[in-house]
Structures are given as structure tokens and as C-alpha cells.
Amino acid sequence: VPFGVIGEDDMVELVLDYNDLMRIPLVNDYIRKSNQEAIRLRAGMGGEVANQDYYNPGVLPKIPGRIYYLFGKPIQTRGREEMLKDKQNAKELYLQIRTEVESSMAYMVKKREEDPYRGIIERTVYGATSTTVHQVPTFEP
Structure with a gap:
């Protein structure tokens, strides 16, 4: 259907995207470390798609x-x-x-x-x- x-x-309102988060030193380190330790879901793929980091964007609720x-x-x-x-x-x-x-x-x-x-x-x-x-x-x- x-x-x-x-x-x-x-x-929600997006307030911090990936680039914003990567500019914050402690958050940058956390994202990199988390992605190194995580299971790579796109391990069999090549190029940019295989190298994308997982992250949670910064959002604020809207009315x-x-x-x-x-x-x-x-x-x-x-x-x-x-x-x-x-x-x-x-x-x-x-x-x-x-x-x-x-x-x-x-x-x-x-x-x-x-x-x-x-x-x-x-x-x-x-x-x-x-x-x-x-x-x-x-x-x-």
C-alpha cells in the first residue's frame, strides 16, 4: 500500500548538523571513537557511502x-x-x-x-x- x-x-528544529558537531572538539572525538568501535553496516560498500559516520544531530522540539x-x-x-x-x-x-x-x-x-x-x-x-x-x-x- x-x-x-x-x-x-x-x-523538530535542526540546530546542529554533522559539520557543526565536528567543530566541537569533545563531540568530534566522541563521534570518531564511537564510529571506530561500531559495527560497520556498509562495510561491503565502497566510496563515500561506506565512510559515512553515524551521529545524532542536535535538534530542539517545535510546537x-x-x-x-x-x-x-x-x-x-x-x-x-x-x-x-x-x-x-x-x-x-x-x-x-x-x-x-x-x-x-x-x-x-x-x-x-x-x-x-x-x-x-x-x-x-x-x-x-x-x-x-x-x-x-x-x-x-
């Missing part, structure tokens, strides 16, 4: 926004196992799924921009001024 999610960027989910129509793969062993067929299925996800995300971005209850203040005011049986409205797909 292809699905898209919009709004996770509304949860929560809404997260929008949209699930698409299921794409049947049962009975197509042999057909999908062919790279071209697998690529076509991948592109179909990717197109579905991208279109659902574009749709949700549009709906998020139109959402009058996107912010926590708007949702709180609605909740305080409506009856207890009413929830804050969501968008209709």
Missing part, C-alpha cells in the same frame, strides 16, 4: 503541528513474484509506487496549506469553543 506522510518537519497521512490503493504483488524477478518489471513497479507516493505527498502539501487548523493555537481554540463530542476537523480526501 503506497502511502505518504507530510508534517514530520514540523516536529507540534499536524502530521498528515494518506494511504493509497493497494498494489497487488501476489502472484507476480516471478515477473518481478526481471529488473525491468521491478523498475516499472517501483516507478508506479514512487509516482503514487509523490502524488499523495503533493496532494497533502496542498491540503496542509489550506488547513485552517494546522497550528496548535487554532486547534486549541476550536477545542475550547466547541462541544466535547466534536474533534478538530480533518481534511476530506
Whole structure:
């Protein structure tokens, strides 16, 4: 089932990325030591991808926004196992799924921009001024 999610960027603010962390001497040493002692998940790969360090970026929580989910129509793969062993067929299925996800995300971005209850203040005011049986409205797909 292809699905898209919009709004996770509304949860935290990135304040320190990898380059920022590596400029802090103690943190730099810690990241390097931790990565030397860690299991290399990309050991069989070459180039820059194999040498990427694992780190936790510095983030601060934001006032929560809404997260929008949209699930698409299921794409049947049962009975197509042999057909999908062919790279071209697998690529076509991948592109179909990717197109579905991208279109659902574009749709949700549009709906998020139109959402009058996107912010926590708007949702709180609605909740305080409506009856207890009413929830804050969501968008209709």
C-alpha cells in the first residue's frame, strides 16, 4: 500500500548538523571513537557511502503541528513474484509506487496549506469553543 506522510518537519528544529558537531572538539572525538568501535553496516560498500559516520544531530522540539497521512490503493504483488524477478518489471513497479507516493505527498502539501487548523493555537481554540463530542476537523480526501 503506497502511502505518504507530510508534517514530520514540523516536529523538530535542526540546530546542529554533522559539520557543526565536528567543530566541537569533545563531540568530534566522541563521534570518531564511537564510529571506530561500531559495527560497520556498509562495510561491503565502497566510496563515500561506506565512510559515512553515524551521529545524532542536535535538534530542539517545535510546537507540534499536524502530521498528515494518506494511504493509497493497494498494489497487488501476489502472484507476480516471478515477473518481478526481471529488473525491468521491478523498475516499472517501483516507478508506479514512487509516482503514487509523490502524488499523495503533493496532494497533502496542498491540503496542509489550506488547513485552517494546522497550528496548535487554532486547534486549541476550536477545542475550547466547541462541544466535547466534536474533534478538530480533518481534511476530506
